[in-house]
Amino acid sequence: MDTVVALSSGALPAGIAVVRASGPVAWDLARAVAGEPDPARRASLRPFRDPGSGETIDRGLLLGFRGPNTVTGEDLVEFHCHGGPAVVRALLRVLTKRPNARLAEPGEFTRRGFLNGRLDLAAVEGLGDLISAETEAQRRQALRQSGGFIGGRVERWRGRLVRAQAGLESTLDFSDEEDVPDDADRAALEEIGGIADEIAVELVRGDRGERLRRGLEVAILGPPNAGKSSLLNALARRDVAIVTSIPGTTRDVLEVDLDLGGYPVRLLDTAGLRETDDPVESEGIRRAHARAAAADVVLLLVPPGDACVSRETFAGHPELIVVGTKSDLGTPYANEAPEMMVSVLADNGLSPLLIRLEQLAADQLGGGEDVLITRERHRVALMDAERELWSALADGLPTEARAEHLRRAAVAFGRLTGRIDAEEVLGAIFSTFCIGK
Ligand SMILES: Nc1nc2c(ncn2[C@@H]2O[C@H](COP(=O)(O)OP(=O)(O)OP(=O)(O)O)[C@@H](O)[C@H]2O)c(=O)[nH]1
Numbered sequence: 001m002d003t004v005v006a007l008s009s010g011a012l013p014a015g016i017a018v019v020r021a022s023g024p025v026a027w028d029l030a031r032a033v034a035g036e037p038d039p040a041r042r043a044s045l046r047p048f049r050d051p052g053s054g055e056t057i058d059r060g061l062l063l064g065f066r067g068p069n070t071v072t073g074e075d076l077v078e079f080h081c082h083g084g085p086a087v088v089r090a091l092l093r094v095l096t097k098r099p100n101a102r103l104a105e106p107g108e109f110t111r112r113g114f115l116n117g118r119l120d121l122a123a124v125e126g127l128g129d130l131i132s133a134e135t136e137a138q139r140r141q142a143l144r145q146s147g148g149f150i151g152g153r154v155e156r157w158r159g160r161l162v163r164a165q166a167g168l169e170s171t172l173d174f175s176d177e178e179d180v181p182d183d184a185d186r187a188a189l190e191e192i193g194g195i196a197d198e199i200a201v202e203l204v205r206g207d208r209g210e211r212l213r214r215g216l217e218v219a220i221l222g223p224p225n226a227g228k229s230s231l232l233n234a235l236a237r238r239d240v241a242i243v244t245s246i247p248g249t250t251r252d253v254l255e256v257d258l259d260l261g262g263y264p265v266r267l268l269d270t271a272g273l274r275e276t277d278d279p280v281e282s283e284g285i286r287r288a289h290a291r292a293a294a295a296d297v298v299l300l301l302v303p304p305g306d307a308c309v310s311r312e313t314f315a316g317h318p319e320l321i322v323v324g325t326k327s328d329l330g331t332p333y334a335n336e337a338p339e340m341m342v343s344v345l346a347d348n349g350l351s352p353l354l355i356r357l358e359q360l361a362a363d364q365l366g367g368g369e370d371v372l373i374t375r376e377r378h379r380v381a382l383m384d385a386e387r388e389l390w391s392a393l394a395d396g397l398p399t400e401a402r403a404e405h406l407r408r409a410a411v412a413f414g415r416l417t418g419r420i421d422a423e424e425v426l427g428a429i430f431s432t433f434c435i436g437k
């Protein structure tokens with residue numbers, strides 16, 4: 001097993017940088033460059049030297065942690081140096097020149113923690129989410145998950161399942177009457193039904209956790225010149241999209257991420273909807289429709305006068321809000337009665353619109369203080385487990401067949417926490433991490 005070394009703090013230059021080393025010779029690396037670390041995990045100020053030339057690279061704090069009680073489960077040392085690119089480069093060069101030491105791959109510290117049983121796979125995912133969390137609600141969910149919230153629940157289910165299984169199998173050995181379940185059987189089957197019910201509850205509450213990671217997508221649609229791009233810029237308080245009085249200005253879909261009350265909201269500006277022969281504009285309109293169909297909310301913008309896209313265009317969409325634009329003009333809206341009115345020019349109606357969006361975000365993403373499922377992967381594993389549990393409960397099933405379904409349910413739990421056949425998912429999960437994590 002190599003000892004891996006990486007810059008674990010952010011982009012350089014910075015005030016301080018943290019270089020970590022984890023593995024069997026981590027302590028030796030520290031000794032060679034900075035002297036023996038304090039065994040009581042206290043930081044000590046040291047010169048960091050190139051052991052080859054004896055030259056001092058920098059002065060900084062050295063911290064040493066003895067495994068297995070570390071995030072990686074291995075011996076771990078941290079060099080806190082000044083965050084200059086040349087300082088960090090020199091330190092990494094010196095450390096990786098030592099025998100059995102090399103640069104870490106993306107996510108390798110966390111991967112070692114997982115392999116050494118310091119955290120389960122769902123917690124690893126939570127850690128990844130915590131690092132990429134952009135808003136408060138995302139941060140809270142990710143923190144809960146990285147602390148082993150999902151793994152804990154699943155392990156408890158698995159424990160109950162194993163005990164129920166044992167109950168069933170004991171009757172398998174001793175009873176000759178297959179059809180008449182005795183008391184032990186009945187209790188075991190009830191327990192299995194209870195677990196299946198609890199999983200069903202989580203599956204129904206379902207995709208809040210996943211949606212919170214993604215954010216609420218709000219597509220702005222309407223006829224050309226409705227004021228879509230102007231509204232996007234105003235809500236983003238940035239000059240993101242080009243605004244002109246020429247209809248058909250916007251072609252590509254533009255995205256802006258907002259934080260509304262702690263919830264992530266992504267606004268999409270789209271091409272104005274109309275009949276056109278222009279192939280570029282046609283493609284823009286096709287994309288506009290496609291994004292609207294997938295979005296959580298459609299804001300249909302209606303300008304004053306008769307240029308209008310009927311709300312029937314989005315009849316099937318679960319969340320459609322018709323917004324009258326350019327209310328400062330005082331011109332009536334022709335066809336579709338707007339639910340809300342805005343004027344970007346006069347700065348009118350923007351706050352109520354933001355409040356409405358924040359409310360929608362809270363409704364659709366929030367309330368998930370103890371939501372379990374935050375990824376498709378979790379959902380699939382829990383659906384498999386639930387199906388096997390119900391199958392195990394089928395009437396008149398021989399006990400051997402029940403046991404087989406229960407075994408498969410346990411495998412599904414194991415997949416979720418990474419106890420079982422993790423290799424395929426491991427690569428996918430850890431590759432999303434940055435180097436040094
Ligand atoms: N009076 C007034 N004019 C506005 C308002 N919002 C936008 N406009 C004007 O309307 C015109 C079109 O604005 P855009 O934001 O480019 O409209 P769009 O819907 O993005 O148009 P396309 O990209 O062509 O589909 C520009 O001349 C804007 O200055 C408003 O609140 N009041």
Ligand SMILES: [Mg+2]
Nearest residue numbers: 228229249250
């Ligand atoms: Mg536009």
